Amino acid sequence: MTRMLIIGPPGSGKGTQAERISERLGVVAISTGDIFRANVKGETPLGIEAKKYMDAGDFVPDSVTNNMVRDRLGQSDVENGFLLDGYPRTTAQVDYLDQILAEGEQELDVVLQLTADDEELVTRLLGRAKETGRSDDNEAVIRHRLDLYHEQTEAVVAKYAERGILTQVDGIGGIDEVTDRVLTAIESAKAV
Ligand code: B4P
Numbered sequence: 001m002t003r004m005l006i007i008g009p010p011g012s013g014k015g016t017q018a019e020r021i022s023e024r025l026g027v028v029a030i031s032t033g034d035i036f037r038a039n040v041k042g043e044t045p046l047g048i049e050a051k052k053y054m055d056a057g058d059f060v061p062d063s064v065t066n067n068m069v070r071d072r073l074g075q076s077d078v079e080n081g082f083l084l085d086g087y088p089r090t091t092a093q094v095d096y097l098d099q100i101l102a103e104g105e106q107e108l109d110v111v112l113q114l115t116a117d118d119e120e121l122v123t124r125l126l127g128r129a130k131e132t133g134r135s136d137d138n139e140a141v142i143r144h145r146l147d148l149y150h151e152q153t154e155a156v157v158a159k160y161a162e163r164g165i166l167t168q169v170d171g172i173g174g175i176d177e178v179t180d181r182v183l184t185a186i187e188s189a190k191a192v
Helices: 014-025 030-041 043-055 063-072 091-103 118-132 139-162 175-191
Strands: 002-007 028-031 082-086 110-115 166-170
Touching: 002 014, 002 139, 002 166, 014 028, 028 030, 028 063, 028 110, 030 043, 030 082, 030 091, 043 063, 043 175, 063 091, 091 118, 091 139, 110 139, 110 175, 118 139, 139 166, 166 175
Parallel strands: 002 082, 002 110, 028 082, 110 166
Antiparallel strands: none
């Protein structure tokens, strides 16, 4: 049983590594960004609301995001653990997640932070823009998303560091190399 978070700036490889961790550890990976994108594609009311914020690189309001996560964590496939990718991104979301977990008498085992410097991240995301044409991968929006990470999500990381459950992994290097580092870090964190 593993309940964990993966946190990192945009382009640090969260989604990429989450998929691999999920396969290796057999836990379901839940990406708030992917849930939003699926809703945008399906033109659901949630997607129409979220798109306004995502295209500008802003956070979707907590009132929308928190309820969506609560619903997702209530589903039966998370019984054997989960890996949350992209949530929490604000300290208010940390408090909300604490509440959800406390209600289920659950705790997080590991919080993994992927690190990389901003210029490498901008280069990666501009590369992805050419391949996928994601509407929030243009330079001005990417830089805004990075600013938000520094302004708001680093405080989230600090909270988990204070609780002693944070593990940092260098996200620079080949994808396989980073996966090896991530899996080693999770094993050592769980062994503590
Ligand atoms: P996300 O989908 O989480 O977008 P992201 O931060 O860009 O991460 P992503 O997972 O896509 O990228 P990755 O690091 O894997 O969120 C999108 C938007 O949704 C947000 O801006 C916000 O509007 C909204 N949202 C989501 N969660 C929210 C929340 N909790 N609260 C409010 N709003 C929320 O990087 C992938 C790229 O890097 C790929 O191109 C990959 O090939 C490349 N890459 C990965 N590892 C690499 C490596 N080692 N070397 C080279 N390239 C690598």
